[in-house]
Amino acid sequence: MAGHSGLAGDVAAPSAGAIGRSPVPGSAAGSRGTPARLARVWSAAFHGMRGRDPALAVWLIVALGWFALLAGGHHHHLLVAGGSAPTLAFALLLVGGAWLEMIAAMMLPTALPMVRTFAAVSARAPRPRAAMAAFLGAYVAVWMAFALAAVVAATALQAAAVGGGWRWIYAHPYWLLAAVLALAGAFQLSPLKDRCLAMCRDPMTFIFSRYRRGVRGAWALGLRHGVSCLGCCWALMLIMFGTGVGNVVAMLLLTAVMGAEKATRWGRRLARPLGFGLLLAAGGVALFGDALWGWGVYAPLYPLCGVGAP
Structure with missing residues (x-):
């Protein structure tokens, strides 16, 4: 004790x-x-x-994230889709900024119960505002590390598609969407998903069993929450690489799904039906991808990471 x-x-x-x-x-x-x-x-x-309820500040950050995504999406598309291909550094900076906006818009709403619990527990500790900033900063840092790794991998894939032997990806880009849907569906059925979701759904037990006073303790707790949240939602977030980072419909649907999993009574029971649904969707995209591509259902690969179309 x-x-x-x-x-x-x-x-x-x-x-x-x-x-x-x-x-x-x-x-x-x-x-x-x-x-x-x-x-x-x-x-x-x-x-x-x-x-002192932190919800207002969190929702303000969420609103700013959505505003940045909606206002900047078209501008980002023009930057990466027009003219020559930008450098890798510029691509990482551009998409890294987009992912920071997505984390604010999509992940912070799902973390709000944990944020409010932490604020309640740490309200009378020394420097509660600094502790809250450290908690949120660590949470965002975990997701940004994931985003950076995913962006580097996707950019390398697109570079191979442009100048390597994988040009078939541009002829059949729906295979990327089918792959991430299948991966997300399979992960929804895994024991790791269940364990991470259980931690996210019980903020009281999670924080009370790991709480340490001070800014360092808040940072460590934010990292642990970020890792558990990442373990719960990473596969769903990868779907954004298949639909296009600027796909607002996909962002809204994923935010609603992840929030329902964490915050509703029936959220725990949602994981498996969603997993089977994603696997079926992956099969449908693989079979009818050409038609979906022709209808413009999802974005081409090149706006994702800044690699110009061949």
């Missing part, structure tokens, strides 16, 4: 004595605790918050 010694003091409220007697979930005593004890800690945490 020594590692969690700051928790009770941070969330202390009028019923501080009850909090002090309540074990932290995940500790030796907490594993034998009752839901009633956890409920007392949870209630005290929100009393300790004293009305």
